[in-house]
Amino acid sequence: MTVGNSSGKETSGAPGDFIIDPRDRILITGANGFIGTQVVRILAEYGFTNLVCLARPSGQSTALEEVIRKSGVAGIEIHRGNLLSREDCRAITEGVSVVYHLAAGRGVKSYPDAFLNSVVSTRNLVEACAEKKTIRRLVSVSSFTVYSNLELKSGAVLDETCAVDEQPELRGEAYCYAKVKQDEQVMELCRRRGIPYVIVRPGVVFGPGNRGLTQRVGIGTFGVFLHLGGSNRIPFTYVDNCAEAIVLAGLRKGVDGEIFNVVDDDLPTSREFLRLYKRHVRNFRSIPIPRPLSYSLCWLWERYSGWSEGQLPPVFNRRRWASDWKGNRYSNEKLKRLLGWKPRVPFAEGSRHYFDHERGT
Amino acid sequence: MPELRIGIVGCGRIADEHAAQIQRISGCTIVGVCDREELMAQQLADRFKVKGCYADFDEFLKKAQPHVVHITTPPQSHYELGKQALDAGCHVFMEKPFTVTADETVDLIRRAEQGNLKITVDHDEQFSHAALRLRQLIRGGYLGGPPVHMESYYCYDFGNQQYARALLGDRSHWVRRLPGQLLQNNISHGLARVAEYLQGESPAVTAHGFTSDFLKEMGETEIIDELRVILDDRRGCTAYFTFSSQMRPTLRHFRVYGPHNALIMDHDQQTLIRVKGSRFKSYLEKFIPPWNYARQYGSNSILNMKSFLRNDFHMKSGMKSLIEAFYRSIVEDKPVPIPYREILLTARMMDDIFAQLGRSFENTG
Numbered sequence: 001m002t003v004g005n006s007s008g009k010e011t012s013g014a015p016g017d018f019i020i021d022p023r024d025r026i027l028i029t030g031a032n033g034f035i036g037t038q039v040v041r042i043l044a045e046y047g048f049t050n051l052v053c054l055a056r057p058s059g060q061s062t063a064l065e066e067v068i069r070k071s072g073v074a075g076i077e078i079h080r081g082n083l084l085s086r087e088d089c090r091a092i093t094e095g096v097s098v099v100y101h102l103a104a105g106r107g108v109k110s111y112p113d114a115f116l117n118s119v120v121s122t123r124n125l126v127e128a129c130a131e132k133k134t135i136r137r138l139v140s141v142s143s144f145t146v147y148s149n150l151e152l153k154s155g156a157v158l159d160e161t162c163a164v165d166e167q168p169e170l171r172g173e174a175y176c177y178a179k180v181k182q183d184e185q186v187m188e189l190c191r192r193r194g195i196p197y198v199i200v201r202p203g204v205v206f207g208p209g210n211r212g213l214t215q216r217v218g219i220g221t222f223g224v225f226l227h228l229g230g231s232n233r234i235p236f237t238y239v240d241n242c243a244e245a246i247v248l249a250g251l252r253k254g255v256d257g258e259i260f261n262v263v264d265d266d267l268p269t270s271r272e273f274l275r276l277y278k279r280h281v282r283n284f285r286s287i288p289i290p291r292p293l294s295y296s297l298c299w300l301w302e303r304y305s306g307w308s309e310g311q312l313p314p315v316f317n318r319r320r321w322a323s324d325w326k327g328n329r330y331s332n333e334k335l336k337r338l339l340g341w342k343p344r345v346p347f348a349e350g351s352r353h354y355f356d357h358e359r360g361t
Numbered sequence: 362m363p364e365l366r367i368g369i370v371g372c373g374r375i376a377d378e379h380a381a382q383i384q385r386i387s388g389c390t391i392v393g394v395c396d397r398e399e400l401m402a403q404q405l406a407d408r409f410k411v412k413g414c415y416a417d418f419d420e421f422l423k424k425a426q427p428h429v430v431h432i433t434t435p436p437q438s439h440y441e442l443g444k445q446a447l448d449a450g451c452h453v454f455m456e457k458p459f460t461v462t463a464d465e466t467v468d469l470i471r472r473a474e475q476g477n478l479k480i481t482v483d484h485d486e487q488f489s490h491a492a493l494r495l496r497q498l499i500r501g502g503y504l505g506g507p508p509v510h511m512e513s514y515y516c517y518d519f520g521n522q523q524y525a526r527a528l529l530g531d532r533s534h535w536v537r538r539l540p541g542q543l544l545q546n547n548i549s550h551g552l553a554r555v556a557e558y559l560q561g562e563s564p565a566v567t568a569h570g571f572t573s574d575f576l577k578e579m580g581e582t583e584i585i586d587e588l589r590v591i592l593d594d595r596r597g598c599t600a601y602f603t604f605s606s607q608m609r610p611t612l613r614h615f616r617v618y619g620p621h622n623a624l625i626m627d628h629d630q631q632t633l634i635r636v637k638g639s640r641f642k643s644y645l646e647k648f649i650p651p652w653n654y655a656r657q658y659g660s661n662s663i664l665n666m667k668s669f670l671r672n673d674f675h676m677k678s679g680m681k682s683l684i685e686a687f688y689r690s691i692v693e694d695k696p697v698p699i700p701y702r703e704i705l706l707t708a709r710m711m712d713d714i715f716a717q718l719g720r721s722f723e724n725t726g
Contacts, residue, residue, distance in 0.1 A: 058530015082531070110374045115404045123400060169408045181404070308672045309385050 017340075018251040019136050020097045022047045026250070027092055029054040029083060029125065030102030032064040034209050035141070035202075038243035039100055040064065044071035046247065051076045054083070054092055054103065063209070083121035089128035098250045099138045101125060105178055111169075114178035122182050123189065130193035139250040140186040142201045144235055144261065145176040149322040154291075158235075159331040160201075160259045165319065172314040176323075196256035198249045202242045203235025203263040203330065207350060208357035210239070213277060216324045217270045218286065225286040228294050229270020232327035235263040236273075238350030241343040248339040255338050263330040266347045273351075280355035294325050365389040365688055368427030368451070370418060370442055371434030372396035372405040375456055379431045379483075380409045382681040389688060393425025418442060422449040429454055429691065435535040436545065440465040443480070447472045452691050453480040454684065458549045458711065459704055461540060466708035470701045481687050481699050484553040484707075485680035486613070488698070490668060491631045491661075492554075492679065495615070495624055499558070503635065504619020508558045511600040511618070515551030516611035517543075517586070519575065529581055541715040543584050544570070548604050548714075549707055553699075554615045555602060556706040561594035564706075566713035573607045585718055592710065631674075632661040 020026075026043060030036040031053030040053055044067075051073070055061045057080045068076045081088035083103055093099065105117030122140065129135045147158060148165035165171060168180040183199055190197040204214045216234050218227040237245070245262040249255065268276070274286065289297075295318070302317035335341045345353075367389050369376050376394070383391055393413030396402040406414040415421035422430075422445065430446040431454045432439055440460045446453050453473065459482040460466045473480040486492060499508075528534050528543070539545040570585040586606040593599045605611075613628035623636040634657050641649050668674040675681065686698035 056530060057532075110377065111408060112373045112377060112401065112404065116373075116398075116401065119404070120398060120400050177408075309675070310381060311669065311672055311675050 017253055019253050020251065023050055024048075024097040024136075025050045025052065025095045025134075026098045026100065027052045027054065027096045028100045028102065029092075030104065030141075031055055031078070032061040033102060034207070035205060035239060035243055035246070036100075036102045037063045037067050038207075038239050039102065039246055040076065041067045041071060042240070042243050042247045044068075044073045044076065046251075049073050049075040052092055052096065053078045054081055055079070056103075057082060083124055084116065086124050086128065089124045090131065093125070093128045093132050093135070095134055096129075096132065097134055097136045099125065099129060099135065100141070100246060100250055101138060102141045102246070104141070104182070105175070109174055111174045111177055114174035115181060118178035118182045119185050122185050126186065126189045126193065126195060129195055130189075135195055137250055137256065138186070138190060138195055138197045139246060140182065140197060140199050141246060142183050142199050143175070143179045144201055144203045145171075145173065145323065146180045146183055146201065147323065148319065149326050149328060150319060152322070152326070152328060154327045156328055157331050158261075158328040160261055160334055165323075167319075170314070170317065171319045171323070172317055173320065198255055198257070199259045200246050200249045201259065201261050202245070203237050203261070205239055205242045206236055206354050207239030208353050210354075211358065213274070217274055217277075218289075225284055226294075227270070227274055227286045227288045228325045229274070230288065230291060230325075230327070232270050232325065233267040233329060234270055234273055235330045236267055236347065236350075237262045237264045238343065238345045238347070238354075240345050240350075241341075244344060245335055245339065245341050248341050252339050258334075258338060260335050260339065261330065261332065262335060263332050264343045264347055264350075265332070267330065268347060268351075276351060277355065277358075280352075281358040291325065291327065295321055365692065366392040366426060366428045367431065368393045368395065368413075368421060368425050368429070369405070369431045369433060370395040370421065370446075371432060371438075371456070372398075372401040373433065376405055376431075376433040378677050378680060379433055379454075379456075379684075380405060380411075382675075382677055382684055383431070384409065385675075385681055386685050386688065388692075389429075392427055393421050395421035395425075418445060422446065422451065427451055429688065432456060436461055436539060437535060440469065443469045444472060447476055447478055447480070450476065450478070452478050452687075454483065454687055455480065456483045458482075458545055459708060461545070463705065463708040463712045466705055470705065474701075479687070479691050479697050481683070481697050482549075482553075482704050483680065483683065484550060484699060485677065485683045486550045486628055487553060487557065487679070488682040488686070489628060489631060489679035490665075490674070491626050491628065491633045492615075493682070494633050495617075495626045496557075498624060498633075498635070499617065499619075503622055503624065504617065505621025505638070506619055507560060508598050508617050508619055510598065511555050511558060512603075512614070512616040513551045513554050513600065514603045514605075514612040514614040515548060516608060516613065517547055517604065517606045518611045519586075519606050528584075529576070529579055537583070541711060541718070543586055544588055544604060544718075545711065545715065548588065548602070549711065551602055551604060551613070551615075552710050553703060553707045555592060555600045556703045556710065558598070558617060559592065559594040559600065559706060560596040560598055562702075562706065563709060565593040565595060566710055566717065567591040568714040568717040570714075570718045575607055588714070588718075590710075590714060630661075631665050632658060634658070634661075 032055040105114040146164045148163050168177040217229045242262050298316045298321040305312050305314040391411045394402050394405045395415040399416040402414045413425040429452045432442050433456045436458050568590045570588040573586050588604040590602040615626045617624050621638045625634045690697050
């Protein structure tokens with residue numbers, strides 16, 4: 001069932017099926033981030049009027065303020081705080097029914113920093129929630145990066161039943177390590193403290209505000225763009241679609257303890273997306289790297305990094321290759337079936353917005 | 362070398378570097394890691410396969426029984442943790458800055474000496490390949506006598522770094538609570554280079570610092586990110602020290618001028634250039650020296666590539682050399698790689714600089 005909204009878009013919300021009322025208090029951490037602002041916007045569209053938006057003390061919140069202004073909802077507060085402070089966590093969870101936890105240590109190369117800002121902050125938040133008796137659900141936003149495709153065959157479907165990387169420290173990506181540990185923390189602590197939770201794992205979230213090409217398409221590290229994605233489908237989800245999935249994960253009845261992957265319907269191949277990007281944003285030279293070659297290069301890099309005791313850091317390795325460039329198919333069946341989600345913005349429209357924004361910046 | 366038991370207290374970003382370099386050194390094992398935040402200790406132990414994981418420092422000292430403790434916590438805790446580690450009979454490898462004040466430095470060194478223990482500070486840049494070559498040349502008399510003048514540049518790039526954003530946005534950030542704030546956490550590398558070659562024990566310090574326009578535009582008024590210092594050891598040797606967040610390129614240079622020749626070291630490029638004091642006749646001065654410099658830069662590049670191919674050019678190779686030298690000094694009971702005089706001198710110069718900056722801020726405030 002779908003309902004209309006002020007933006008004219010069709011949404012997937014069906015209020016009668018929600019665990020809270022429109023006046024219940026909702027906390028959104030990372031609310032001034034790329035996805036967080038859209039979560040706030042969609043919650044307001046759904047008619048929720050009592051929102052607490054946690055923003056970092058140092059972060060700019062121009063986009064969030066604009067979303068709040070446009071929503072016309074008076075009951076949306078911006079709270080400046082830090083999840084590393086237990087006092088801040090206690091203050092922001094006061095009277096809250098649903099928590100959308102989007103804050104994370106993203107784009108950080110240091111493992112301790114990523115861990116601190118993802119895992120320690122999550123622990124503080126969950127502990128603060130546990131002290132309150134009002135929490136009906138915590139939605140923790142994770143990532144596709146946590147999956148290990150190592151044993152998954154090329155072309156096989158990656159869904160919520162797939163294995164999470166058991167040795168994320170070997171991926172060479174601090175973000176992956178932190179997200180795997182964050183998921184573990186949420187599952188263990190929420191179960192122990194009796195807090196209902198849902199984990200949402202978006203694929204590659206794109207849209208205006210998220211700059212550059214995803215590494216699943218390729219990398220420009222060596223001065224020339226190496227196109228590594230080839231004919232792989234890229235697990236894109238447009239930011240509005242992703243935000244709506246997150247919103248629904250916090251509201252729908254009967255999904256406690258579930259994990260949801262978020263990808264859109266009409267996924268382009270890497271080659272198609274790169275062609276569109278070059279046509280609509282900027283043209284540049286790219287070298288296609290066949291899959292066997294990219295695998296061999298990653299294997300060699302991994303071996304050299306190990307042999308040289310990290311003279312070259314292990315940023316390219318077979319685990320990363322499997323995750324980013326092996327080439328799998330993706331499913332959003334569970335998302336549709338249990339949350340009643342459907343992408344409100346088709347890829348063609350979403351990519352147009354994204355390319356326009358990229359061109360402008 | 363008998364097996365040394367190593368412990369690390371403080372499991373943030375810099376602890377990763379210590380752990381990675383320690384694990385490259387034979388004859389030592391990390392037996393425990395400790396952090397007040399237990400989860401942070403767990404993540405370090407998890408990634409570096411360390412068995413002992415502690416949230417309490419006393420328990421860590423008692424149960425892990427390390428021979429050497431690496432202290433990689435924020436500087437405010439260096440003194441207290443250093444005292445506890447020394448009292449427990451451990452040698453101490455301290456992350457920079459050594460302590461917050463020179464008095465604390467004096468006390469820690471005194472305690473180490475009284476306990477027949479060793480202590481050092483992570484001035485690893487003085488043990489990079491280029492720095493080791495520079496030291497060898499100076500000891501070999503290349504300058505033609507003691508240094509007459511030195512210039513040390515130590516620049517810092519705020520860029521879009523998360524650290525800078527966190528520092529600027531968080532009024533309670535530990536860096537802000539240091540007497541010298543941002544400077545205190547960064548300038549010791551550049552000052553220690555100078556301290557190594559100053560002759561006197563208490564050089565005259567003249568410091569001038571200010572907040573850059575870049576920070577002012579971000580609403581920052583407290584943090585000084587531009588510093589110029591004149592040092593005079595009163596024995597015929599002077600030095601300029603420059604710390605800047607705004608000049609480009611972001612140099613980490615050390616230039617040392619003797620009575621005959623000079624040396625220029627670039628830490629980032631790992632180059633060391635010899636500058637002859639003698640001059641060529643007439644136009645030859647304009648033809649031959651540039652050629653010589655080109656040749657030297659070429660040689661430096663080849664040397665660096667050779668080191669890389671020999672698998673001896675890690676980004677933190679200086680830290681490994683320093684840690685290895687420190688461990689050797691413990692096992693063989695030899696002098697520590699960084700003389701205590703140098704650590705003390707660096708601490709005194711920092712005290713003087715922050716005192717002067719504090720006064721000038723009070724005057725302008």
